Amino acid sequence: xxxxxxxxxxxxxxxxxxxxxxxxxxxxxxxxxxxxxxxxxxxxxxxxxxxxxxxxxxxxxxxxxxxxxxxxxxxxxxxxxxxxxxxxxxxxxxxxxxxxxxxxxxxxxxxxxxxxxxxxxxxxxxxxxxxxxxxxxxxxxxxxxxxxxxxxxxxxxxxxxxxxxxxxxxxxxxxxxxxxxxxxxxxxxxxxxxxxxxxxxxxxxxxxxxxxxxxxxxxxxxxxxxxxxxxxxxxxxxxxxxxxxxxxxxxxxxxxxxxxxxxxxxxxxxxxxxxxxxxxxxxxxxxxxxxxxxxxxxxxxxxxxxxxxxxxxxxxxxxxxxxxxxxxxxxxxxxxxxxxxxxxxxxxxxxxxxxxxxxxxxxxxxxxxxxxxxxxxxxxxxxxxxxxxxxxxxxxxxxxxxxxxxxxxxxxxxxxxxxxxxxxxxx
Ligand SMILES: *[C@@H]1O[C@H](CO)[C@@H](O)[C@H](O)[C@H]1NC(C)=O
Ligand SMILES: *[C@@H]1O[C@H](CO)[C@@H](O)[C@H](O)[C@H]1NC(C)=O
Ligand SMILES: *[C@@H]1O[C@H](CO)[C@@H](O)[C@H](O)[C@H]1NC(C)=O
Ligand SMILES: *[C@@H]1O[C@H](CO)[C@@H](O)[C@H](O)[C@H]1NC(C)=O
Ligand SMILES: *[C@@H]1O[C@H](CO)[C@@H](O)[C@H](O)[C@H]1NC(C)=O
Numbered sequence: 001x002x003x004x005x006x007x008x009x010x011x012x013x014x015x016x017x018x019x020x021x022x023x024x025x026x027x028x029x030x031x032x033x034x035x036x037x038x039x040x041x042x043x044x045x046x047x048x049x050x051x052x053x054x055x056x057x058x059x060x061x062x063x064x065x066x067x068x069x070x071x072x073x074x075x076x077x078x079x080x081x082x083x084x085x086x087x088x089x090x091x092x093x094x095x096x097x098x099x100x101x102x103x104x105x106x107x108x109x110x111x112x113x114x115x116x117x118x119x120x121x122x123x124x125x126x127x128x129x130x131x132x133x134x135x136x137x138x139x140x141x142x143x144x145x146x147x148x149x150x151x152x153x154x155x156x157x158x159x160x161x162x163x164x165x166x167x168x169x170x171x172x173x174x175x176x177x178x179x180x181x182x183x184x185x186x187x188x189x190x191x192x193x194x195x196x197x198x199x200x201x202x203x204x205x206x207x208x209x210x211x212x213x214x215x216x217x218x219x220x221x222x223x224x225x226x227x228x229x230x231x232x233x234x235x236x237x238x239x240x241x242x243x244x245x246x247x248x249x250x251x252x253x254x255x256x257x258x259x260x261x262x263x264x265x266x267x268x269x270x271x272x273x274x275x276x277x278x279x280x281x282x283x284x285x286x287x288x289x290x291x292x293x294x295x296x297x298x299x300x301x302x303x304x305x306x307x308x309x310x311x312x313x314x315x316x317x318x319x320x321x322x323x324x325x326x327x328x329x330x331x332x333x334x335x336x337x338x339x340x341x342x343x344x345x346x347x348x349x350x351x352x353x354x355x356x357x358x359x360x361x362x363x364x365x366x367x368x369x370x371x372x373x374x375x376x377x378x379x380x381x382x383x384x385x386x387x388x389x390x391x392x393x394x395x396x397x398x399x400x401x402x403x404x405x406x407x408x409x410x411x412x413x414x415x416x417x418x419x420x421x422x423x424x425x426x427x
Contacts (some may be wrong), residue, residue, distance in 0.1 A: 001014065027097065029132025029223070033107030033120070044106065047072035048119060052095050056088055058384050061374065062170035063087045063115070064193050066384075074119040077230075080172025080190050081238040082114050087292055090115035111223050118225060125194070128225065133211070136219035136232075144181060151179040152231065157405070159189045159229075160204050165198040167367045168357075168386050171200055172403055174237050187231035195226055197364060203227035276361055287363035290372060294358025298322050302352050303336025319391040326352050327390075356388035365389075 025414035038044040047070035055074055059066045076094065077089035094110050094117035102108035107120040111132045118124065129350050137359055140148040155177040162173035174188035188323030207222045207229045214220055221230035230236070293308050304310065309318040311334075331349045339348060349413035354375050360366050367375065374383060 001305050005043070027094075027101070027110040027112060028134070029111045030098070030101055030134075031109040031130045032102035033109075033345055034105075035121075036106045037104040038106055039104070044071050046070070048074075051119065052099075055095060059084070059087070060193065060386065061195065061383055062371075064169070065091060066194075068124075072119060073122070073124040074117070075124045075192075076115055076117040077190070077192060078115040079113075079237070080188070081171055081174060085117060088175070091117060105202045109225070116223065131207075131210075131222060131224045133222035134220070135211075135214045135217035138218050139216040140218060145216065147179055148182055151177055151185060152215065153180060155185055155231065156189075156208055156229070159187055160201060160208075162200045163189045163204065165364075166191070166200075167371055168365060169193050169367060169371055171195065171388060175240060183233045184235075185231055185233060186235050186237065187229070188237050190228050192226040196352075200227060204229065235340055246300050275363070286369060287366050290358045290366045290369055291363075293369070293372065294355040294366075296336075297351055297355035297358065300426060301336065301339065301348055301355070302334050303338060322352055323356055323388070323390050326356060326388075341426070350385065353385045353388065356391065357386060359391045360388060361391065372419075 010116070024417065038048075049073045051067050051069040051072045054069075055065055055067055055076070058065045063080065063082065063084075064077040065074070068076050076091045080089060082090070090112055094112060094115055098108050098110040098117055098119070101110070107118075107122070109118040109130060148232060155175065158177075159173045159175055162175075163171050166172060171191040172188065173190075174186070176184050176186045178184045189204055195203065203224060203226050207227065209225065211220055211222055211229070214239050219230075219232040222228065275288035295318070299306055302309065302318065302322070304318065306318045309316055309321070311321045322331075322334055325331050326349075331352045332345055334352060335345065335348045354367075354372060358366055358372060
C-alpha cells in the first residue's frame, strides 16, 4: 500500500468531514455524515448493531454485501479481484473501524484499498455526492503527454465497455495497455453490481470527466459510492479473478457475423430452447444459451418437460409456475419427488432461484455462464442470490405464432391457448 506518496483530494458537495487517512490501518478516506447523530441505546443503534453483526453472511458471492435491519441499511463492496477470505477480512475491519471513527453518526462511509463500507438511515441505493480520490505526485513529461493522454483514454474506454456489460453479481474489469515510449499502464473499474449498465456507465463517465484535470499524473484513483476507477504504471491488482473470468465470446452486445454460429432456426425441429431475443430478432449470444440452460434446469428440478408441463393436473407454463411458487416461498411444490431422495430441498430451491435468473427477459439481467457455474457450485460464501423478476410471457404469443407459421401445413399445429407452454420450446 503506497498511499502516503499520494496527494489526496476530496470532493464533497455535502461539506462533510471527509479526511485523508493519517495512520496505517486507517481508512483511505472516510465520511462521517452530517444528517444527524444517534444516542447510545437508541433503537437506531440497536438496528445498526444488528445489521453489522450479521453483515458478513450477506455476501452475494462476488464481494457485494447489502443488508437492512429496521432503520439501518448497510452495503459493502470489495474490489473485484480479491478472493472471499481477503474480502471478508477487509469488510470485518471496515465494520469495526468505521464505528470507531464515526462514533455516533447516523451515516458513515469508509474506503480502504480493497473494500468500502457504508451505513445509513436512508436508502442505501441513494447516491450521495461524496467521493474520495488521490493521485500520484509525479507527472508525465511534456514530450510524452499526447501519447500518454491518448493511451489512458484508450484503456479507460475499453474498461468502461467491459464493466457496463457485467452482470447483476459483478461489474468489474481490469486490464493493461502499452504504447511506445511509455511504461505499461494498469487499470481497473468497478460499479456496484445492482446498477443497470446505463447507470454504471453514467457513474464512470462522471469520474472520467472529473479526473481529466489530473491527466498528467502517473497514477490516479477515484472512488464514488457506486463506482471506482484507478490506474497506475505498475500492476496493483490480481489479474486472475475470482473465479476465472468468462471465456471470450461471452459478450452479447456484439452479435456474431450472421451465418457463422447462429443455431438452426426452430423450424428445423432441432431440440433446444429459444431465448426471447432470438425468437424476436434472431439475435443469438451465449446469454441465449444461459436462457436455454435455465429452462433445462427447471425441467430437471420439476422432472417435467417444458412443453408438457402440468401443475396440479392442469397444463401450465413451467416458467411462470416456477416463478409463482418460488415467490410465494412454495418452491418445494415444484420439486420432483424423485429428486428429493438425492438432493436436499434447500439445494433444489437454490437451483430454482438460479434457473429463474437465467430466464430473465433482458439478456443483461441474466448471469454469465461462468457465474451460473459458480452459483451452482454452492454456498462457500453463503451467497444471497439476487431476486429474479417474473419471466415475461409477452413473448409467448409471438413464439407460438412463429412456430405456427414455420410449421404451417403441418397437421399438428399447436392451438393458441397452448402458447404459454410452447414458449421457447422448439421440439
Ligand atoms: C454529532 O456528533 C459529533 C461528534 O461525534 C459532533 O461533532 C457533531 O456536532 C454532532 N452533530 C450534530 C448534528 O449534533
Ligand atoms: C504535477 O502537475 C501538477 C499540476 O497538474 C502540479 O501541481 C505538480 O506540482 C506537478 N508535480 C511535479 C512533481 O512536478
Ligand atoms: C486528452 O484526451 C482526451 C480524450 O481523448 C481529449 O478529449 C483531450 O482533449 C486530451 N487532452 C489534451 C490536452 O490533449
Ligand atoms: C496485460 O494484459 C494482457 C491481456 O490483455 C495479459 O495477457 C497480460 O498478462 C497483461 N500483462 C501483465 C504484465 O499483467
Ligand atoms: C490471485 O487470485 C488467484 C485466484 O483467486 C489466487 O489463487 C492468487 O493467490 C491471487 N494472487 C494474489 C497475489 O493475491
